[in-house]
Amino acid sequence: AQTVTQSQPEMSVQEAETVTLSCTYDTSESDYYLFWYKQPPSRQMILVIRQEAYKQQNATENRFSVNFQKAAKSFSLKISDSQLGDAAMYFCAYRSLENSGYALNFGKGTSLLVTP
Amino acid sequence: GAGVSQSPSNKVTEKGKDVELRCDPISGHTALYWYRQSLGQGLEFLIYFQGNSAPDKSGLPSDRFSAERTGGSVSTLTIQRTQQEDSAVYLCASRPGTVSDTQYFGPGTRLTVL
Numbered sequence: 001a002q003t004v005t006q007s008q009p010e011m012s013v014q015e016a017e018t019v020t021l022s023c024t025y026d027t028s029e030s031d032y033y034l035f036w037y038k039q040p041p042s043r044q045m046i047l048v049i050r051q052e053a054y055k056q057q058n059a060t061e062n063r064f065s066v067n068f069q070k071a072a073k074s075f076s077l078k079i080s081d082s083q084l085g086d087a088a089m090y091f092c093a094y095r096s097l098e099n100s101g102y103a104l105n106f107g108k109g110t111s112l113l114v115t116p
Numbered sequence: 117g118a119g120v121s122q123s124p125s126n127k128v129t130e131k132g133k134d135v136e137l138r139c140d141p142i143s144g145h146t147a148l149y150w151y152r153q154s155l156g157q158g159l160e161f162l163i164y165f166q167g168n169s170a171p172d173k174s175g176l177p178s179d180r181f182s183a184e185r186t187g188g189s190v191s192t193l194t195i196q197r198t199q200q201e202d203s204a205v206y207l208c209a210s211r212p213g214t215v216s217d218t219q220y221f222g223p224g225t226r227l228t229v230l
Contacts (some may be wrong), residue, residue: 004158035218037221042223043205043207043220043223043224043226044221044223044224045159045207045221046221047218050218055175065197082148091158091159093159101147101164101166101172102147102211103149103161103164103172103175104149104151104159104161104219105161106151106158106160107158107160108156108157108158109158
């Protein structure tokens with residue numbers, strides 16, 4: 001089974017600054033999807049951004065962008081112009097396209113604190 | 117449109133009792149997943165339903181856990197003879213059904229076993 005590692009249990013950023021959350025994964029597959037989900041205290045998992053492995057271009061969604069390094073099996077999330085509402089747990093997730101069901105494999109998460 | 121809903125929001129039970137957790141997926145979504153999130157951990161896959169096919173139960177941690185999906189819509193996760201280690205947030209997600217689709221999550225049920 002694929003493993004997803006988030007090596008930063010906690011991160012802190014000042015409002016309006018930029019922060020990068022790290023994620024690495026282990027797979028022997030050539031095609032797959034990668035996701036970043038945000039979980040605020042409400043527990044609702046919210047999709048932040050997703051990346052198809054066959055696409056070389058890094059995905060971008062407004063202030064959120066990724067640095068996808070396929071050979072290095074690295075998928076970091078950059079949050080620009082951080083806002084207080086960005087404070088949450090962030091989970092990196094991998095989805096195989098080769099097993100049935102396409103369930104997500106999650107990392108253990110990074111808690112992001114945004115300070116005024 | 118309405119998102120994925122789950123009930124109850126919180127459930128406190130005594131060790132040894134059975135509990136049922138409910139999930140209402142987004143209308144029209146054929147795929148439904150249950151995940152468990154223990155304190156300080158990521159999400160752990162439990163079970164997957166796709167249409168009328170037999171569910172993928174490969175993630176269920178023990179035979180005390182079971183789930184069903186009636187009419188291809190609402191799903192119920194049942195935990196029999198609950199143990200303290202079952203305390204966690206149980207999250208449900210649904211997906212429209214094609215390979216590229218994203219999973220959409222409900223708010224979860226926080227289960228506390230005393």
